[in-house]
Amino acid sequence: MTTDYKPYNTVLRLWFMIHRTHDMLKMCEDQVFGEYKLTREQYILLLAIMYLGEPARPTDIARWVGRSTNSVSMLVDRMVKAGLLKRVRDRSDRRVVNVFITSKGNTAIEPATRAGWEYVWKIISPLPDEDKHTLIRLLEQVQYEASSYLNQGADIEGIMRNEAKSCDNLMQRLIAYLG
Amino acid sequence: MTTDYKPYNTVLRLWFMIHRTHDMLKMCEDQVFGEYKLTREQYILLLAIMYLGEPARPTDIARWVGRSTNSVSMLVDRMVKAGLLKRVRDRSDRRVVNVFITSKGNTAIEPATRAGWEYVWKIISPLPDEDKHTLIRLLEQVQYEASSYLNQGADIEGIMRNEAKSCDNLMQRLIAYLG
Numbered sequence: 471m472t473t474d475y476k477p478y479n480t481v482l483r484l485w486f487m488i489h490r491t492h493d494m495l496k497m498c499e500d501q502v503f504g505e506y507k508l509t510r511e512q513y514i515l516l517l518a519i520m521y522l523g524e525p526a527r528p529t530d531i532a533r534w535v536g537r538s539t540n541s542v543s544m545l546v547d548r549m550v551k552a553g554l555l556k557r558v559r560d561r562s563d564r565r566v567v568n569v570f571i572t573s574k575g576n577t578a579i580e581p582a583t584r585a586g587w588e589y590v591w592k593i594i595s596p597l598p599d600e601d602k603h604t605l606i607r608l609l610e611q612v613q614y615e616a617s618s619y620l621n622q623g624a625d626i627e628g629i630m631r632n633e634a635k636s637c638d639n640l641m642q643r644l645i646a647y648l649g
Numbered sequence: 650m651t652t653d654y655k656p657y658n659t660v661l662r663l664w665f666m667i668h669r670t671h672d673m674l675k676m677c678e679d680q681v682f683g684e685y686k687l688t689r690e691q692y693i694l695l696l697a698i699m700y701l702g703e704p705a706r707p708t709d710i711a712r713w714v715g716r717s718t719n720s721v722s723m724l725v726d727r728m729v730k731a732g733l734l735k736r737v738r739d740r741s742d743r744r745v746v747n748v749f750i751t752s753k754g755n756t757a758i759e760p761a762t763r764a765g766w767e768y769v770w771k772i773i774s775p776l777p778d779e780d781k782h783t784l785i786r787l788l789e790q791v792q793y794e795a796s797s798y799l800n801q802g803a804d805i806e807g808i809m810r811n812e813a814k815s816c817d818n819l820m821q822r823l824i825a826y827l828g
Contacts, residue, residue, distance in 0.1 A: 480781050481773045482820045487788045492671035493715050494795040495664070501799070536672050593794045594660045597787070602659050605787045608780055609666045615772045616673040620680070641661045
């Protein structure tokens, strides 16, 4: 009887494992960035602004982090209150809000990035190199399927290429930043 | 010059890919469950209560979904307002809150689970079986490292075995539920 369930089981299990692995890394990251009085979300927002360049606009940040502009605006609110960001209205168009990192935010980001990097190295580097490359390749395949689901009829190869390019760009910047 | 960056690049890229794959699946799931007027978060909460059995307590739900009791309580609030859950104080201990799924919640959960399953199948099943098993095995290794990081000095093999058991349990229930 149980053998009938096997293929379903593998599919469900893999789906579950992708989410679960993310959840566990997220817990680690909350712990790592918590040392610098940052939540993981706040750290990612600072990283997005650093990547996009200052001043950044909530709509651009939202696109970069894959969240709604509304939820990014709420997070920006809390980070303004925490003294990590400042928000300035654009002089030429008052409807536009520009977001800057404060000196407090800038002071937190450097050691947090360094600690984050040490943690990523600790978790990921023990995997043999061949396994790392295999894992990247297989996750790319899942992403390809997800992208086809989300962007039906679009040029998925093109979307994936752009994604890979902006990912590489971020990696290079992070590595340069970490010296 | 760039070859110096290579190992760092692979490590960072893999870390990024795990989160990115999760994010993309999350976007798909918001779309899938949105058809049933549920957010992905709300669906997972309903699933948790179904799994834990009714009535469920916010602390147990929080442990199951890997979030804080506080954030689960806020989500329960919103779902009570949306008519998906009802909340009843325990008769023997008034401090304890019991959470039940309403008939509206129950009506949504069955087609949402079916649609969710169809989507998971669509995304995951195209991968060759061997790749599926490889991906599961490699993600388990990353989880092992993350678990060692989170639970220093603990019996990681034991924790992983318990995780796998409760995951299997959930899979079996889902498969039985879907008939």
